[in-house]
């Protein structure tokens with residue numbers, strides 16, 4: 001029997017069958033992006049992203065989609081935008097976050113995916129945080145200037161369940177792959 005993950009926030013109730021996770025690489029000052037791009041080039045983190053998101057539905061904001069420029073293969077790509085005209089081949093479009101999560105949930109249920117992956121950017125992370133059960137955060141050990149950030153989350157609501165040190169190449173900052181899980185009420 002399936003168990004529902006009951007969550008709601010100011011954007012409306014969302015009652016998912018499949019847990020919602022978020023995946024991000026974040027600097028010490030919470031910066032995740034600058035001028036529509038990532039502030040760093042960390043191939044090991046890109047590999048980690050690819051591995052963790054494989055065969056899981058992706059939910060992203062229109063600006064994050066624009067920064068990638070094409071759908072990511074072998075995964076449902078759901079793009080959230082207020083623009084009624086927006087359409088791209090290989091992408092499903094939703095006009096609010098609960099609708100995007102609902103679509104991803106249906107797909108994940110049918111495909112037996114373990115979780116829904118919210119993959120940014122800052123605006124979408126902020127709205128999706130109340131729905132999330134797990135956070136995959138690559139904590140990059142630098143402070144950078146930027147215009148997109150990951151929301152501050154209450155550490156008392158989250159438990160660190162895994163931390164693995166990355167292996168930066170020469171000249172790259174150090175980083176850890178960290179997993180947090182929401183502490184049950």
Ligand SMILES: NC(=O)c1ccc[n+]([C@@H]2O[C@H](COP(=O)([O-])OP(=O)(O)OC[C@H]3O[C@@H](n4cnc5c(N)ncnc54)[C@H](OP(=O)(O)O)[C@@H]3O)[C@@H](O)[C@H]2O)c1
Pocket residue numbers: 023024025026031032033034035036037038060061062063064065067080081082083094095096097119120121122123124125127148149
């Ligand atoms: N470090 C990382 O792991 C990581 C991951 C992802 C992204 N990023 C970076 O983050 C930056 C992008 O983040 P961002 O915060 O600027 O943008 P974003 O969250 O990717 O996208 C924002 C857009 O999403 C749409 N949107 C947001 N809320 C909505 C709602 N409730 N209903 C309907 N549509 C909604 C709007 O699109 P319209 O304007 O089309 O209406 C809005 O302009 C880039 O620099 C990117 O490289 C970093």
